[in-house]
Amino acid sequence: MQNFDYMTPTRLIFGKGVISKLPEVMSGYGKKVLLTYGGGSIKKIGLYDKVKELLADREIFELSGIQPNPKYDPSVLDGVRICKENNIDVILAVGGGSVLDCSKAIAAGAKYDGDPWDLISYKVKAEDALPIVDIITLAATGSEYDCGGVISRTETNDKIGYMDEHLYPAVSFLDPTYTFTVPDKQTAAGCADAMNHIMEQYFCEDSTLLNDGFMEVGLKSLMVNVKKCLENPEDYTARAEMMLDCTYGCNAIYALGNSDSGWPCHGMEHALSAYYDITHGEGLAIITPRWMKHILNENTVSRFVKYGVNVFGIDSTLDKFEIANKAIDATYSFFESIGIPMHLKDVGIDESRINEMAHHVAVNEGLENAWAPLREEDIAEIFRASL
Ligand code: NZQ
Ligand code: ZN
Numbered sequence: 001m002q003n004f005d006y007m008t009p010t011r012l013i014f015g016k017g018v019i020s021k022l023p024e025v026m027s028g029y030g031k032k033v034l035l036t037y038g039g040g041s042i043k044k045i046g047l048y049d050k051v052k053e054l055l056a057d058r059e060i061f062e063l064s065g066i067q068p069n070p071k072y073d074p075s076v077l078d079g080v081r082i083c084k085e086n087n088i089d090v091i092l093a094v095g096g097g098s099v100l101d102c103s104k105a106i107a108a109g110a111k112y113d114g115d116p117w118d119l120i121s122y123k124v125k126a127e128d129a130l131p132i133v134d135i136i137t138l139a140a141t142g143s144e145y146d147c148g149g150v151i152s153r154t155e156t157n158d159k160i161g162y163m164d165e166h167l168y169p170a171v172s173f174l175d176p177t178y179t180f181t182v183p184d185k186q187t188a189a190g191c192a193d194a195m196n197h198i199m200e201q202y203f204c205e206d207s208t209l210l211n212d213g214f215m216e217v218g219l220k221s222l223m224v225n226v227k228k229c230l231e232n233p234e235d236y237t238a239r240a241e242m243m244l245d246c247t248y249g250c251n252a253i254y255a256l257g258n259s260d261s262g263w264p265c266h267g268m269e270h271a272l273s274a275y276y277d278i279t280h281g282e283g284l285a286i287i288t289p290r291w292m293k294h295i296l297n298e299n300t301v302s303r304f305v306k307y308g309v310n311v312f313g314i315d316s317t318l319d320k321f322e323i324a325n326k327a328i329d330a331t332y333s334f335f336e337s338i339g340i341p342m343h344l345k346d347v348g349i350d351e352s353r354i355n356e357m358a359h360h361v362a363v364n365e366g367l368e369n370a371w372a373p374l375r376e377e378d379i380a381e382i383f384r385a386s387l
Helices: 018-029 047-053 072-086 097-109 186-203 209-231 234-250 264-276 280-295 300-310 320-337 353-364 375-385
Strands: 010-016 032-036 059-063 090-095 132-136 148-153 157-162 170-175
Touching: 010 234, 010 375, 018 047, 018 090, 018 170, 018 280, 018 320, 032 072, 047 090, 059 072, 072 097, 072 148, 090 097, 090 157, 097 132, 097 148, 097 157, 097 234, 148 264, 148 353, 157 264, 186 209, 186 234, 186 264, 209 300, 209 375, 234 300, 264 353, 264 375, 280 320, 300 320, 353 375
Parallel strands: 010 170, 032 059, 032 090, 090 132, 132 170
Antiparallel strands: 148 157
16 A cells, blocks of 8 residues: 545535525635636526626626637636736636636636746646636536646647646535536546546556445446436436546545556547547547557456456456456447447547657656556557557
8 A cells, every 4th residue: 555645625515506605605715706617508507697696796707618628728828818917816617627627727827927838737836826616517527626627739739637736626516407408428428537537546556445445336336327317317316426426536535545557548538639629538438448458468457357346247257368358348338338439430530640649648648657558559559449
């Protein structure tokens, strides 16, 4: 078991109608609010109007149009400019992970005199950030309970996971009813994202019995609840369970004391969505079973046996490689069963830039140090097998 130093300072306020606490929460952070949101879903579900009504006594500035795979230019740059020009006190992010991630980068950039990319690219360490409150409307990333934000820079094909302890949201509102309108495609992709967050922590050298148990149940809960959400998008209990499953997924609580896996599927997927702007969870679902097949060997097989037996109920008396292969096939079939396109060509990616992307990942993601080390040629092979 490894040493760790762990704290999550985020206050979670969970459940139906909890938005009524918004005025009380926001009163702790000053008068000037930057309200950030995406392409309009929050207007369709009435949340925009509700927020404006509840914060009628605040001075509200707005940054809208934050896209999935949020962009440095214009969204982060515009947000930083609005904060600086207007002495914003607090950011209120309302939407999915992309809105919240973008808001985290803005929060750090607003307190920094130079180019915000210095912070995102880890050239400079943030010394401070504006406080962030969020109302999350999509169960997926866990950004509401972690200190990371993933930002894309189109002209360089970079998609960087920017982590800093200043970026934990101060308060996250989680009302499952806001996720009733999430389309099937995003519900399924959100499940795949959260499942992969767990797998990235599960497949490692050193894990504890406790963590394995948490993670195996986390995976099972996601698989059961996503199906209920897809069958009946307004199933409150299923949406609520899935929301919390996702919130836990990326905050490291599942892996306290574990060794680091290197998060290989995320490293590879970030290149796919940087080059082709695809949906993150779909990219992960496509890569994951191919990565599993690629790294399965005598050194890694025991983790796959545990995963197969405890998550999918595969017969533990079978040969270990048979269990592992059945587990990988079950992973693929599950993603397929929730409607995820399972080939890169289905999401508009062909052979043409595979070598370039593999090189980008090899140079930028450090996967040669992952639990199952990946060199540039391994990454290219995994991409090709995913076509
Ligand atoms: O833009 P709007 O109109 O709001 O529509 C969004 C968007 O089109 C829509 N949506 C959100 N809530 C909705 C809704 N539609 C109907 N009803 C609702 N209640 O869903 C679409 C996708 O939204 P997005 O925020 O992009 O999805 P998600 O939450 O999956 O976030 C994905 C981003 O997060 C990053 C990903 O790489 C990607 O950029 N990640 C962030 C992480 C983190 N901060 O810890 C970890 C993850 O590994 C991930 O990399
Ligand atoms: Zn993810």
